[in-house]
Amino acid sequence: MNKIIFSIAIFMLSTAILSSCQQEKKLPIYGERHTETVRDAAGIEKIDTVYQTIPNWAFLNQDSVLTTNKLTDGKIYVTDFFFTSCTTICPTMHRNLMTVYNEFKSNPDVMFVSHTIDFKYDKPSVLKKYAQKLGVDVNKWQFLYGSKDSVYTLAEKNYLVAVGEDSAAKDGYIHQGYLVLVDKDRRIRGAYDGTKEDQVAQLKKDIPVLLAEYKK
Amino acid sequence: MRKYIINSIFFCSIVAIIVSCQNQETIDLQNYMSNGKDIYKAKCQNCHGENGEGLGQLAPPLTDSVFLKNNKDNLACMIKNGISEKIVIHGKEYNEKMPGFPELADIDVAQVMVYVTNSFGNNQGFVPYSKVSTQLQNCK
Incomplete structure (x- = not known):
């Protein structure tokens, strides 16, 4: 009898410990950060952490409409860098990103933004055709065209994705296949290799976690 | 008895x-299939997908057995030199350019062709390297 009571007690204790350990899961915040001393409403000095954020941007989308960060402000979005004539990693990236899109297409808080790095050939009309053929010519998934300077700086300095022209590469450009997850405050919260199915699966799991942070 | 056993x-x-x-x-077929699969992964899978499903209207699926049968003498040239004219697969038009793969040796072309034509529901059987080599010499 004693033994039974003892084992029940052990069981309840371990359940209590396990359940108390469950913390709210949060995604990490990537990029540079620094601290600033600010005064709160009551005039008391506080130290605040300032995170790296995506700056304002303005590009032409697949409909040749000037599109700015206003479209993604207040939303979380997944961004990537590609070009339409790419035969190496881009088709795989977009095949995988398409599965993410399909899972979240009915959620108004999630968007997709693909930047072309082929500033010579991928004009909006080319992007339009590409989007149509991929089967996602919608407002929710923007295909953006911009000058080499603006797109490459945004990629490398802000989204932390390496891109570049390379005459030795088969298609003329090289780039990393990251799908970058950005939160509603324009901070980078994740980067997933779009060519790897397990990382894309992780992205699908992380999007609801990020959305949950804002549901308070 | 002994004679019986020997016989x-x-x-x-x-x-x-x-x-x-x-x-x-x-x-040989098994050989080609296993090597062809590796080449497929490296050169074809990005666009045509792991199961030959294609990608939207950008890259056609490789599951149209009728097309593969009708073009069986051209497949090697298509793989090596790419395709620039429009083609019809499963009744749908595809007019994106397919890049060529001139870096593939004849034997590689043969192996990946045998792999594609005997996977994804296709079953065209074995084509020897010698035949593919002749086809490649007569590409248009």
Whole structure:
């Protein structure tokens, strides 16, 4: 009898410990950060952490409409860098990103933004055709065209994705296949290799976690 | 009795030789299939997908057995030199350019062609390297 009571007690204790350990899961915040001393409403000095954020941007989308960060402000979005004539990693990236899109297409808080790095050939009309053929010519998934300077700086300095022209590469450009997850405050919260199915699966799991942070 | 045993062993070995001869093509096919799969992964899968499903209207699926059969003498050239004219697959038009893969040796082309034409529900059987080599010399 004693033994039974003892084992029940052990069981309840371990359940209590396990359940108390469950913390709210949060995604990490990537990029540079620094601290600033600010005064709160009551005039008391506080130290605040300032995170790296995506700056304002303005590009032409697949409909040749000037599109700015206003479209993604207040939303979380997944961004990537590609070009339409790419035969190496881009088709795989977009095949995988398409599965993410399909899972979240009915959620108004999630968007997709693909930047072309082929500033010579991928004009909006080319992007339009590409989007149509991929089967996602919608407002929710923007295909953006911009000058080499603006797109490459945004990629490398802000989204932390390496891109570049390379005459030795088969298609003329090289780039990393990251799908970058950005939160509603324009901070980078994740980067997933779009060519790897397990990382894309992780992205699908992380999007609801990020959305949950804002549901308070 | 002894004669009987010797005879039966002789008979068995004859049968074994015939069976193994018939299997040479099967062995070659298996060889091509396994090498072809590696080449497919490296060169084709990005656009055509792991299961030959294609990608939207950008890259056609590789599951149209009728197309593959009708073009079986051109497939090697298509793989090596790419395609620039529009093609119709499963009744749908595809007019994106397919890049060529001139870096592939004839044997690689043969292996990946055999892999594609015997995977994803296709079943066209074995094509030897020598035949593919001749086809590649006569590309348009």
